[in-house]
Amino acid sequence: MEHGHAEFTLLIPFLVFIVLATPAIMLLLVRRARRSGSWNNNGSSYDGYTDGGEAEPPEPDGFRYDLLRLPLIKRMMKHRAFQFALQLPNALIFLLVIVAGIWGTTLGDKNFATVVTWLVWWAVIIFTFLFLSRTWCMVCPLVSIAEWIQRGRLWKVGNRLFTLNRKWPRRLRNFWVPTVFFIILTWMFLNIGLAENPLYTALVSIILFIAPAIVISMVFQRRTFCRYVCPIGGVIGAYSMTAPLEIRNRSDAVCRSCKEKACYRGNEKGYGCPMFMMPQTMETNTYCTMCTECIKTCPNDNIALNVRPFMSDLWKTRKLGIDVAMIVVIMLGITVFQTLSMLEPWTDMSDAMIDATGLSEHVVLTLSYLALGVLAPILIFAGWSLITKYLGGRKVRFRNVFIGFSFAFLPIALSSHMAHNLVHFLEEGPPAAVPVISDPLGWGWNLFGTANLLLDPLLTADPLHILQMSLITIGYVGAVYAGWRVARETFGNNLKAVAGLAPMLVLMVVFAGLNLYLLNLPMSMREHGH
Numbered sequence: 446m447e448h449g450h451a452e453f454t455l456l457i458p459f460l461v462f463i464v465l466a467t468p469a470i471m472l473l474l475v476r477r478a479r480r481s482g483s484w485n486n487n488g489s490s491y492d493g494y495t496d497g498g499e500a501e502p503p504e505p506d507g508f509r510y511d512l513l514r515l516p517l518i519k520r521m522m523k524h525r526a527f528q529f530a531l532q533l534p535n536a537l538i539f540l541l542v543i544v545a546g547i548w549g550t551t552l553g554d555k556n557f558a559t560v561v562t563w564l565v566w567w568a569v570i571i572f573t574f575l576f577l578s579r580t581w582c583m584v585c586p587l588v589s590i591a592e593w594i595q596r597g598r599l600w601k602v603g604n605r606l607f608t609l610n611r612k613w614p615r616r617l618r619n620f621w622v623p624t625v626f627f628i629i630l631t632w633m634f635l636n637i638g639l640a641e642n643p644l645y646t647a648l649v650s651i652i653l654f655i656a657p658a659i660v661i662s663m664v665f666q667r668r669t670f671c672r673y674v675c676p677i678g679g680v681i682g683a684y685s686m687t688a689p690l691e692i693r694n695r696s697d698a699v700c701r702s703c704k705e706k707a708c709y710r711g712n713e714k715g716y717g718c719p720m721f722m723m724p725q726t727m728e729t730n731t732y733c734t735m736c737t738e739c740i741k742t743c744p745n746d747n748i749a750l751n752v753r754p755f756m757s758d759l760w761k762t763r764k765l766g767i768d769v770a771m772i773v774v775i776m777l778g779i780t781v782f783q784t785l786s787m788l789e790p791w792t793d794m795s796d797a798m799i800d801a802t803g804l805s806e807h808v809v810l811t812l813s814y815l816a817l818g819v820l821a822p823i824l825i826f827a828g829w830s831l832i833t834k835y836l837g838g839r840k841v842r843f844r845n846v847f848i849g850f851s852f853a854f855l856p857i858a859l860s861s862h863m864a865h866n867l868v869h870f871l872e873e874g875p876p877a878a879v880p881v882i883s884d885p886l887g888w889g890w891n892l893f894g895t896a897n898l899l900l901d902p903l904l905t906a907d908p909l910h911i912l913q914m915s916l917i918t919i920g921y922v923g924a925v926y927a928g929w930r931v932a933r934e935t936f937g938n939n940l941k942a943v944a945g946l947a948p949m950l951v952l953m954v955v956f957a958g959l960n961l962y963l964l965n966l967p968m969s970m971r972e973h974g975h
């Protein structure tokens with residue numbers, strides 16, 4: 446079966462499930478709250494938003510297991526060469542991407558740069574956010590090179606830094622720059638065929654990533670690039686909030702009495718947090734790149750590497766600003782639009798718009814992308830937040846409803862994005878990746894004897910299709926639960942929370958249903974996206 450082929454027989458049961466599951470899940474959650482005796486209290490509220498203030502983090506809820514209790518893991522994390530050992534192979538692969546992109550064949554499916562970057566790395570990396578938080582950032586070759594230059598060392602600690610050590614402008618200390626870059630990056634997939642073009646792939650890697658990473662690290666402090674500029678940093682930061690892994694302090698009391706604050710300032714054992722964070726006040730995974738420096742530097746052995754329940758951060762967002770929330774909302778729209786732009790109905794709609802307006806295909810695609818993929822989800826979500834604020838009946842600020850509930854939609858955005866990427870990895874990835882390992886530049890080499898191997902996809906279209914639909918459905922169920930937790934935090938633990946949540950549940954059904962529906966439409970012969 447061709448991917449995206451009409452299988453409406455499957456769509457109906459999935460749609461019926463998400464509609465019927467919603468009241469059932471709500472009933473279970475309300476009953477559980479009643480039994481626990483927490484029903485009818487006012488709970489906490491977002492009125493205490495601090496946006497990065499120094500408030501103490503709330504007590505973690507749910508299971509935690511500190512992996513640093515295992516001596517082998519602790520020894521690895523404390524070893525200074527640990528991060529470097531993971532960065533080095535990635536850096537070499539990245540250099541090969543640049544070389545192959547510039548000097549290799551122009552055929553996208555035969556070039557190491559396009560195949561490894563878009564069919565393997567880009568397709569798989571999203572799964573690491575769900576399971577391993579921002580661990581990718583710890584091993585990221587793009588900034589590793591910049592960091593080695595800035596520190597003048599590969600892994601040892603030194604006092605001399607090769608940077609002007611300037612502070613990033615206050616107005617830009619947020620995710621707005623990464624969001625704009627991400628919108629541009631996605632536009633390149635849609636409009637200039639970035640994923641199929643080796644030269645563009647190399648140029649984007651240089652111009653959007655490695656060059657700014659090096660320049661910024663030589664002018665500004667620490668990993669300013671990762672925190673405030675990286676085009677995928679915002680998306681990684683948001684998605685990683687769902688991961689069952691976190692780095693946090695063990696005891697607030699120990700941190701309060703700690704004068705040294707080596708986790709932030711650094712000491713002879715390691716560098717101060719490259720992401721400008723203090724584990725003492727860290728509530729979410731958003732900015733922590735899991736670099737393990739604080740595990741090395743803390744003189745009080747007060748850092749834990751916890752395994753925890755999935756999605757634990759999604760209702761602890763009082764310190765996050767509208768910039769992070771906006772990324773989640775935009776991702777909902779971009780994922781839908783990217784899928785839409787690869788379908789047959791879109792080709793018909795686009796042709797009709799071109800005929801009616803006389804504009805070129807690229808202009809129509811760009812305007813539609815900005816209108817439907819970026820602007821529409823923001824306006825829809827803002828309208829829905831207003832209704833939610835009104836129905837919740839508490840004096841909660843609109844801004845706080847918008848921010849709080851946006852994170853409840855994160856599981857839908859993430860699962861839809863993963864469903865989209867599964868095709869690239871499970872269907873297209875291995876058959877293309879194994880040959881290019883032997884012939885990375887498409888010059889007719891056969892280094893490892895795999896250049897002419899014809900591999901089957903890891904999964905055929907039918908089970909892949911069911912897997913995609915199941916992923917979106919699981920994301921939906923996660924969103925309903927996260928929405929329930931956000932509603933209780935926002936409106937209190939009572940009927941007002943249910944009333945406030947109700948319109949958001951409708952919107953969740955719409956977004957999840959739309960993603961399921963689009964997966965069942967036939968693919969266009971004129972594909973743009975990736």
Ligand code: SF4
Pocket residue numbers: 694699700701703704705706707708709724725739742743744745746747748
């Ligand atoms: S150095 Fe350790 S104890 Fe001190 S503030 Fe940082 S995490 Fe807490």
Ligand code: SF4
Pocket residue numbers: 692708717718719720721722723724732733734735736737738739740
């Ligand atoms: S130093 Fe600690 S808190 Fe900072 S990014 Fe690294 S692991 Fe995260």
